[in-house]
Amino acid sequence: MGPAPAEPGGGLLRGLPMSIVYLNGKFLPADEATVPVNDRGFLFGDGIYEVTPAYGGRLFRWPQHLARMERGLAAIGIEFDAGALKDVKQELLARNGLDGAEAAYVYVQVTRGVAPRTHHFPDPPAPPTVYGFANRYLRPSMAEWARGIGAITIPDQRWARADIKAISLLANVLAAQAAVAAGAGNTIFVRDGIALEGSHNNLFAVFGGVLATAPKSNYILHGVTRDFVIELAGEMGMPVEERAIPLPELYEADEVFFTGTTTEVKPVVEVDGRPVGDGTVGPVARRLFEGFVAAVGGR
Numbered sequence: 001m002g003p004a005p006a007e008p009g010g011g012l013l014r015g016l017p018m019s020i021v022y023l024n025g026k027f028l029p030a031d032e033a034t035v036p037v038n039d040r041g042f043l044f045g046d047g048i049y050e051v052t053p054a055y056g057g058r059l060f061r062w063p064q065h066l067a068r069m070e071r072g073l074a075a076i077g078i079e080f081d082a083g084a085l086k087d088v089k090q091e092l093l094a095r096n097g098l099d100g101a102e103a104a105y106v107y108v109q110v111t112r113g114v115a116p117r118t119h120h121f122p123d124p125p126a127p128p129t130v131y132g133f134a135n136r137y138l139r140p141s142m143a144e145w146a147r148g149i150g151a152i153t154i155p156d157q158r159w160a161r162a163d164i165k166a167i168s169l170l171a172n173v174l175a176a177q178a179a180v181a182a183g184a185g186n187t188i189f190v191r192d193g194i195a196l197e198g199s200h201n202n203l204f205a206v207f208g209g210v211l212a213t214a215p216k217s218n219y220i221l222h223g224v225t226r227d228f229v230i231e232l233a234g235e236m237g238m239p240v241e242e243r244a245i246p247l248p249e250l251y252e253a254d255e256v257f258f259t260g261t262t263t264e265v266k267p268v269v270e271v272d273g274r275p276v277g278d279g280t281v282g283p284v285a286r287r288l289f290e291g292f293v294a295a296v297g298g299r
């Protein structure tokens with residue numbers, strides 16, 4: 001059996017029929033939540049988002065997700081107290097019956113608000129638009145997980161601040177669609193010959209028992225799951241190098257896997273049509289996934 005088929009959204013996008021969303025201080029049914037056409041998120045993709053997993057109704061690594069969101073908001077000059085979103089996230093889980101769900105996630109985005117269209121910031125600033133929703137995350141069965149996915153590589157055409165979790169995701173959208181068109185499960189961004197990360201997740205490779213992943217820079221998103229998996233690897237006695245992985249080296253890896261919220265630890269068994277290692281899921285990805293699930297609960 002070959003790698004699992006395309007799974008562009010990470011296997012998470014199954015909508016709740018009557019979902020209750022959050023918009024600007026109110027909880028309301030999704031189909032009643034509307035945003036004015038002059039919202040700068042709509043016009044420019046001018047905003048920051050964050051996706052936090054919740055296991056058994058408990059937000060996972062909220063302080064780290066909050067810190068990244070605060071960094072992003074500060075980097076693009078939106079004044080907003082993101083700390084207040086913790087209660088919003090818990091409430092979204094509760095109102096959607098997800099407070100006991102094995103695995104769920106909460107999405108929030110904050111845009112620069114509604115103002116007549118000018119490229120520069122509105123002056124005086126507009127109140128930010130704040131939107132959030134929660135959904136169940138459907139983990140693959142162990143059998144599906146163990147098939148792994150195929151990945152293709154693509155030139156990284158994102159802007160040079162991939163460390164900011166901006167809602168303007170056109171290059172990521174095109175990358176994910178390129179995977180769908182190729183019948184692959186995901187796309188790996190390659191910049192100047194270096195394999196950086198997936199279209200919506202971080203990338204690890206294993207060489208002789210040593211893990212490698214791109215160092216934190218402005219060219220990758222600083223994944224919360226990436227940090228967690230590095231910690232897990234440390235606890236399991238697996239060395240990790242944060243270093244550049246040239247594409248020719250990636251092709252020679254024993255194992256390759258992605259990490260991310262909802263991605264968790266996802267093994268890659270084929271890159272650009274070439275088998276990774278012996279073309280099956282390897283022991284490092286398996287141990288880390290098992291360690292991950294044991295740490296967060298469920299299954």
Ligand SMILES: Cc1ncc(COP(=O)(O)O)c(C=O)c1O
Binds near residue numbers: 222223224
């Ligand atoms: C481009 C990119 N890299 C990495 C990640 C993984 O980050 P995290 O583990 O915090 O979900 C994401 C998550 O959305 C992403 O979009």
